[in-house]
Amino acid sequence: MKKIVSALTLAAALVAGVSIVSCSSSGGDSDVIKIGVFEPLTGANGAGGADEYDGIKLAHKLNPTILGKKIQLVAVDNKSDKVEAANAATVLAQKEKVNAVIGSWGSSLSMSGGPIFAEAKIPAVAVSATNPNVTKGNEYYFRVCFLDPFQGTVGAAYAFNVLKARKVAIIREVSNDYSVGLAKFFVDQFVKLSGDEKSIVATSDYNTGDQDFSAQLTNIKQFEPDAIFAPGNYTESALIIKQARALGIKAQFIGGDTWDAATFLEVGGAAVEGATFSTFFANDVPINKTSEVFLKAFREEFKKEPAAVSALGYDAYMVILDAITRAKSAEPQKIRDALTQTKDFEGSAGSITINAERNADKDAVFKTVKDGKFVFLTTVKP
Amino acid sequence: MDFQTFLQQFVNALSLGSLYALIAIGYTMVYGILRLINFAHGDIFMVGGYLAFYGASAFLMPWWMAVIVAIALTTVFGVGLERVAYRPLRDSPRISIMISAIGASFLIENLAIVLFDARPKAFPVPEFFARNLVWGGVHIASVSLVIPVVTAIILAFLLWMVHRTRIGMAMRAVSTDIEASRLMAIDVNRIVSITFAIGSALAAIGGILWALKYPRLEPLMGIMPGLKCFIAAVIGGIGSIAGAVLGGLLLGIIELMTVAFLPELTGYKDAFAFVLLIVVLLVKPTGLLGKNQGEKV
Numbered sequence: 001m002k003k004i005v006s007a008l009t010l011a012a013a014l015v016a017g018v019s020i021v022s023c024s025s026s027g028g029d030s031d032v033i034k035i036g037v038f039e040p041l042t043g044a045n046g047a048g049g050a051d052e053y054d055g056i057k058l059a060h061k062l063n064p065t066i067l068g069k070k071i072q073l074v075a076v077d078n079k080s081d082k083v084e085a086a087n088a089a090t091v092l093a094q095k096e097k098v099n100a101v102i103g104s105w106g107s108s109l110s111m112s113g114g115p116i117f118a119e120a121k122i123p124a125v126a127v128s129a130t131n132p133n134v135t136k137g138n139e140y141y142f143r144v145c146f147l148d149p150f151q152g153t154v155g156a157a158y159a160f161n162v163l164k165a166r167k168v169a170i171i172r173e174v175s176n177d178y179s180v181g182l183a184k185f186f187v188d189q190f191v192k193l194s195g196d197e198k199s200i201v202a203t204s205d206y207n208t209g210d211q212d213f214s215a216q217l218t219n220i221k222q223f224e225p226d227a228i229f230a231p232g233n234y235t236e237s238a239l240i241i242k243q244a245r246a247l248g249i250k251a252q253f254i255g256g257d258t259w260d261a262a263t264f265l266e267v268g269g270a271a272v273e274g275a276t277f278s279t280f281f282a283n284d285v286p287i288n289k290t291s292e293v294f295l296k297a298f299r300e301e302f303k304k305e306p307a308a309v310s311a312l313g314y315d316a317y318m319v320i321l322d323a324i325t326r327a328k329s330a331e332p333q334k335i336r337d338a339l340t341q342t343k344d345f346e347g348s349a350g351s352i353t354i355n356a357e358r359n360a361d362k363d364a365v366f367k368t369v370k371d372g373k374f375v376f377l378t379t380v381k382p
Numbered sequence: 383m384d385f386q387t388f389l390q391q392f393v394n395a396l397s398l399g400s401l402y403a404l405i406a407i408g409y410t411m412v413y414g415i416l417r418l419i420n421f422a423h424g425d426i427f428m429v430g431g432y433l434a435f436y437g438a439s440a441f442l443m444p445w446w447m448a449v450i451v452a453i454a455l456t457t458v459f460g461v462g463l464e465r466v467a468y469r470p471l472r473d474s475p476r477i478s479i480m481i482s483a484i485g486a487s488f489l490i491e492n493l494a495i496v497l498f499d500a501r502p503k504a505f506p507v508p509e510f511f512a513r514n515l516v517w518g519g520v521h522i523a524s525v526s527l528v529i530p531v532v533t534a535i536i537l538a539f540l541l542w543m544v545h546r547t548r549i550g551m552a553m554r555a556v557s558t559d560i561e562a563s564r565l566m567a568i569d570v571n572r573i574v575s576i577t578f579a580i581g582s583a584l585a586a587i588g589g590i591l592w593a594l595k596y597p598r599l600e601p602l603m604g605i606m607p608g609l610k611c612f613i614a615a616v617i618g619g620i621g622s623i624a625g626a627v628l629g630g631l632l633l634g635i636i637e638l639m640t641v642a643f644l645p646e647l648t649g650y651k652d653a654f655a656f657v658l659l660i661v662v663l664l665v666k667p668t669g670l671l672g673k674n675q676g677e678k679v
Contacts (some may be wrong), residue, residue, distance in 0.1 A: 205648045206651070
C-alpha cells in the first residue's frame with residue numbers, strides 16, 4: 001500500500017511539473033514577436049530536440065530583436081509522441097498565438113502538428129525533418145534541410161562531375177527505406193548525367209545486420225567499377241569497405257550522412273581512408289561567414305561541438321528573421337509569403353533557397369576520411 | 383562468370399563455411415549428449431568475442447593471452463549456465479528445458495546490452511590476421527586461411543576424443559542412455575559439464591574468429607550465426623560431429639554460391655539457409671549423416 005501511495009505522489013508531482021512547464025506568460029502583446037519552438041525535449045527523441053533547441057537558443061541570443069520588436073521564444077515540449085505533438089501544436093497555435101514555429105525533430109512529430117499550423121495559418125519551419133510528406137500538400141510547412149533522396153542526387157553529381165566516374169556499382173541495404181531511396185535517386189541522376197543505362201554496372205543488396213559481403217563484392221569486382229555508391233548503416237558500410245579492400249577492389253566508395261559517425265572510423269580503420277559521403281554540416285572548417293560566426297558562438301556558449309541539427313536549428317531561426325525583415329511585418333501570413341521567396345540565404349550549414357515545394361534547395365557538404373578523421377572536402381550544388 | 387571470380391567465391395564460401403562448421407560442432411555436441419538444443423549457444427559465442435575484446439582493449443593483454451583468457455572464461459560461463467539453467471530441469475519434460483534455453487538466450491542478450499552497451503564496438507585485429515594474400519588474382523585474408531585450419535584441428539581432436547578416450551566412451555554412453563550410464567557408475571553430471579565446457583570453448587573460439595573476420599561486436603551479433611549454425615548442425619545430422627562440419631561447409635557454399643550465380647537475389651541471402659533447412663527436414667529428417675535414434679524430443 002505504501003508503495004502505491006508513493007507512486008501516486010510521484011505521478012502527481014510529475015503531472016504538476018509538466019503543467020508548470022507548459023504555462024507561460026500571456027499572449028497578445030503586440031510589441032513582442034513570438035516564435036514557437038515545437039520540439040521533443042523529453043522522450044525518445046529528447047536528445048535530438050535538445051540539440052536543435054540549442055541552435056535556436058543561440059540564434060535568439062545573438063538576434064533578440066527584429067523590426068524594433070523583441071522576439072520571444074515559446075518552447076513547448078511535444079514529448080516525442082504523436083498525440084502530445086498535436087496537443088503541443090494546438091497550444092502554440094491557439095493559446096500562445098505565435099507568429100511562426102520552428103520544429104520538430106522527427107518527421108512524424110512534424111506531420112502531427114502540420115495540419116494544426118496550416119489551419120491556424122501559422123508558418124512552420126522544420127529543422128531536420130527529412131520525410132517528403134512533412135511539406136507535401138501543406139502550404140504552411142517549410143524546411144531548411146534537404147530531403148533524403150536529394151543526397152542520392154548530389155552523390156551522383158559528385159561521382160560524375162568530380163570523380164569523373166563512368167562505371168558505378170550500387171550496394172543497397174535493402175531493408176532500409178533510406179538506403180533504397182538514396183540508391184534510386186543516385187541511379188536516376190547518374191544515368192541522366194552519363195546518358196547511358198549501362199553506366200550502372202551492378203546492383204547488390206544486403207540486409208541490416210549482415211556481416212559477410214564477400215559474395216556481393218566479388219560479383220561487383222568483375223565489373224571493375226570506378227566508384228561504388230553504398231548508402232546504409234555505418235557499421236555495415238564500414239565492413240563492406242573493409243571487405244572490398246581485402247578483395248582488392250580499389251573503387252572509390254561514396255555514401256550518405258549515416259556514415260558521419262565515429263564508429264564508422266573505428267570499425268573501418270585504415271580501409272575507410274578516402275571514403276567520401278554527403279552530409280548536412282561540417283564543423284572542422286567553416287564553410288561560409290555565417291558558419292564561422294555560428295561555430296565560434298556555439299563553442300563559447302555551450303562548450304561543446306555543435307551537432308549538425310544545432311546548425312540547422314540556428315538556420316531555421318535566421319530564415320524566419322530574414323522573412324520577417326523582407327515582409328516588414330510579423331504577421332503570420334506575411335511571414336509565410338516571404339518564406340516562399342527565400343533565395344540564396346546564407347545559413348551556417350550552407351546556402352538555402354526555398355523551392356516551390358517549400359523544401360530547401362541547398363548545397364550538400366561532402367566529407368572524406370583522411371588520417372582516420374572526417375575532413376571537409378567540398379560543397380556540391382544540387 | 384570467369385574462373386577467377388568463381389575461385390574467389392569458392393574461397394569466400396569455404397572460409398565462411400568452416401566458421402559455421404566450428405560453431406555447429408558446439409550445438410551438435412550438446413544435443414548429442416543431452417538431446418538439448420542450446421539456444422543460448424549463439425550468445426555464448428557473443429560473450430566469447432566481447433571477453434577477448436575487453437581482454438585486449440581494457441586490460442591491454444597481448445592478443446594471444448586475451449584469446450586464452452576469453453576462451454577460459456567463456457568455458458566457465460557455459461558450464462555455469464548449464465548448472466543454473468539446465469541441470470535443475472534435467473528430469474523435467476524436454477519442452478521445459480528448451481524454454482529455459484530460450485529464456486537464457488534472451489537474458490544473456492539483454493544483459494549484454496546493459497553491460498557492454500548496444501552501440502557496436504570495433505574489434506582490434508592483430509596485424510597477423512589482417513594481412514591480405516593474393517594467389518593468382520584470388521584475394522584471401524589470412525584469417526580466412528586460419529579458420530579452416532582451426533576447424534580441421536578441432537574436428538580431428540574431437541573425433542579422437544569421442545572414439546578413443548575413456549571420457550569419449552562415457553560421453554557416448556550418456557548419449558545412448560542416461561539412466562543406464564548412471565547404473566554403470568558413470569558420473570553423468572561430470573560428463574555433461576565436460577560437454578558444456580567443450581561446447582562453450584568452441585563457441586568462444588568461433589566468436590573470436592568471427593570477430594577477427596568481421597571486426598564489429600554488438601550484443602545481438604550471436605543471433606544470426608547461432609541460427610545458421612543450428613541449421614548447419616541439423617542439415618549435417620544433429621548429434622554427429624562430422625555431420626556438423628559437413629553441414630556448416632555446405633551451408634556456407636550454398637549461401638554464397640546462390641549469390642554468385644543469382645546476383646539479383648542477394649537480398650534474400652539469409653533466406654536460403656532456412657529454405658535449405660525446410661527441404662532437409664522434409665526429405666531426410668535425420669540430416670545427411672544423422673542416425674535415426676527414435677523419437678526423443
